[in-house]
Amino acid sequence: MTGAKQAGGGEEPVTLDLLKRKMDDFTKERDWEKKDFNYVLSTESNTANCEVFSFTIVFPKQVGEVGELSEIFQWKGEVPKGLPDWKEEEKVHLGEELSDVLLYLVRLSDVCGIDLDKAALRKIELNALKYPVKESSNRCNSTDDPSAAA
């Protein structure tokens, strides 16, 4: 990934943590936290640490963004890697929709207290165990989808 401009002029590498912080700032600056997640803070002493929220906006909006992303590929048929035939503005649009999905995902995991870096790395390890190289290679030459049977 490339870098993001820092206040001092240097570049900070783009990480999930940077995106998380930027989304948090974005939401706080606009006072959208309550609106986004409809926080309900308990007033009862025995449940003082109870902080609940419902996904009134962010989760449905993310699902909507996935819809917008899939719409870009509607009627495109099979597309070659790197999208060599696509116009520059189509690629820019694709980048925007991919980013919307990523940013909402980062925000959702942050508010849920999920360490997405850790969870994703663990999932990649689990995937490797589920689909051992020996039994899963040459998938492209096969009409069977080994993941369907797993």
Ligand SMILES: Nc1ccn([C@H]2C[C@H](O)[C@@H](COP(=O)(O)OP(=O)(O)OP(=O)(O)O)O2)c(=O)n1
């Ligand atoms: N409560 C919100 C609303 C928006 N965003 C940010 C995350 C997304 O990257 C982007 C989504 O903005 P829009 O809802 O305006 O959606 P689009 O950018 O897709 O515009 P449109 O739906 O008009 O194509 O803004 C956010 O963080 N929190």
